[in-house]
Amino acid sequence: MIYISLLTVAMLGAGVAAYFLKDLIAAVVACAAVSLIASLLFYLLQAPDVAMAEAAIGAGLSTAVFVIAIRKTERYEK
Amino acid sequence: MKAVLGFAALSLIAAVLAISLSQVPFGVDRMEVARYYLENGASDTGAANLVTSVVLNYRALDTLGEVTVLFIASLGVGAFLALRRRGEGSLPPASLIVRRGSQFLFPLILIFGAYIFLHGHLTPGGGFQGGAVIASAFLLMFLGQYEYSLSHRPLSITESLAGLTFVIVGLIGIAAGGYFLSNFLPKGSLLSLFSAGVIPILYVAIGFKVGAELAGIVAAMLGPRGEE
Numbered sequence: 001m002i003y004i005s006l007l008t009v010a011m012l013g014a015g016v017a018a019y020f021l022k023d024l025i026a027a028v029v030a031c032a033a034v035s036l037i038a039s040l041l042f043y044l045l046q047a048p049d050v051a052m053a054e055a056a057i058g059a060g061l062s063t064a065v066f067v068i069a070i071r072k073t074e075r076y077e078k
Numbered sequence: 079m080k081a082v083l084g085f086a087a088l089s090l091i092a093a094v095l096a097i098s099l100s101q102v103p104f105g106v107d108r109m110e111v112a113r114y115y116l117e118n119g120a121s122d123t124g125a126a127n128l129v130t131s132v133v134l135n136y137r138a139l140d141t142l143g144e145v146t147v148l149f150i151a152s153l154g155v156g157a158f159l160a161l162r163r164r165g166e167g168s169l170p171p172a173s174l175i176v177r178r179g180s181q182f183l184f185p186l187i188l189i190f191g192a193y194i195f196l197h198g199h200l201t202p203g204g205g206f207q208g209g210a211v212i213a214s215a216f217l218l219m220f221l222g223q224y225e226y227s228l229s230h231r232p233l234s235i236t237e238s239l240a241g242l243t244f245v246i247v248g249l250i251g252i253a254a255g256g257y258f259l260s261n262f263l264p265k266g267s268l269l270s271l272f273s274a275g276v277i278p279i280l281y282v283a284i285g286f287k288v289g290a291e292l293a294g295i296v297a298a299m300l301g302p303r304g305e306e
Contacts, residue, residue, distance in 0.1 A: 048202035049129045052194070056210035061292055064217050068299045 004044055011037040022077045028066040035059040124265030124274040125199035133204065134277045138259040141280075142244060145287060149241065152291040152298075156230075159298045172222055180222025187215035195285030199274040205281040209288025216293040220300055228297045233290045240287035247276050247283075 011034055018030035035058030042051035107113075115132055123131040133141050171177075194201075195208030219226045247259070254262035259276075266273030 049127075049204065049207065052203045052207040053210065056207060056214055057292075060214045061210060061217060061296065064221070064296060065299055068296075072301075 004041065007037050007041055007044075011041070024070045024075055024077060025067065028063055028070065031066070032059045032063040035062075120268055123261060123277065124268060125277050126269050127199055127201060127204075129202070130199045130204055130274075130277060130281070134199075134280050135261060138248070138280070141284070142248070142259070145241065145244065145284060148288065148291055149237065152237075152295050155295045156298045159301065171224055176222050180218050184215050184219055187218065188212055191215065191285065191289065195281045196278065197271070198281040198285075199277045200269060200271070205284025206288050208281075208285040209290075210292060212285070212289035213292030213296065216289075217296050220296060227302075228293060230294070230297075233294045233297070236286055236290040237294070240283040240290070243283040244280060244287070247279055251276070 014030045014033040014037065018027045018034065021027040021030060035054055039051045039054035039059060042048070042054055102108075115128060115136065119128045119131040120126060123135040125131040125135070191208045191211035193208075194203040194211055195205045198204030198208070216228065249258070251260035251262055252258055254260065259280075261275040261277070263275035263279075265275050272278070
């Protein structure tokens with residue numbers, strides 16, 4: 001239970017970091033951390049199907065798509 | 079005047095919500111459908127994974143809609159980005175370890191993805207998860223090898239064939255079982271690989287479709303590759 005609460009706090013922290021970071025690559029990595037912790041939480045809360053989808057799509061593919069988009073536009077938020 | 083109208087509309091909505099919510103008994107288990115699935119899912123569908131029995135049996139039509147949404151999304155990405163032609167500049171080639179490592183991991187990840195969707199009715203996971211894992215294998219190749227590229231035609235052929243398989247299995251279901259996507263094949267014994275009727279066929283189709291679509295989205299995002 002404590003473990004789940006700690007993970008939730010870490011997830012919130014990563015989400016807030018994604019909002020405040022001006023380097024968009026760093027913000028995307030923070031988003032990926034949110035997805036990764038979310039998938040861990042899904043697994044701990046006994047939803048392994050959702051955990052797999054979240055890990056593969058949220059932490060993997062969507063991060064890559066964001067990074068590709070940032071590389072083709074601008075890296076720093078003005 | 080506007081404020082009064084807005085206040086009146088809000089109070090009306092609040093009153094309707096309060097009245098209807100006060101009819102809901104408090105503290106009583108309302109999840110009757112979920113309880114039915116838990117009790118009868120395995121015997122109704124033959125799938126050991128209850129999530130799969132909901133996704134591909136009780137709610138298979140919704141899954142067809144979901145696959146269609148993903149198809150339209152990947153079509154949109156392709157239509158927006160396919161025409162653009164911009165060189166990526168010259169990137170330094172990745173190191174030998176990255177290139178060989180990605181080549182080594184690529185087939186293993188593909189096999190893992192296939193395992194996930196082939197066992198969708200037995201273990202957690204299924205077509206969407208397996209397809210996403212397969213697409214991530216292609217992503218690894220894109221990242222590790224600068225000259226790696228996917229041609230569009232095989233991807234779209236795979237996607238179309240998989241979508242057709244889903245719909246044709248559904249239509250055979252009408253002929254054999256009386257309704258769209260009815261489970262007309264024998265259910266077999268629980269927990270064996272060849273069980274649960276049409277569910278493995280549908281999940282293989284979904285796995286190929288989702289894998290091709292997501293890999294196509296990443297390929298379209300990256301744009302034309304190789305020497306230009």
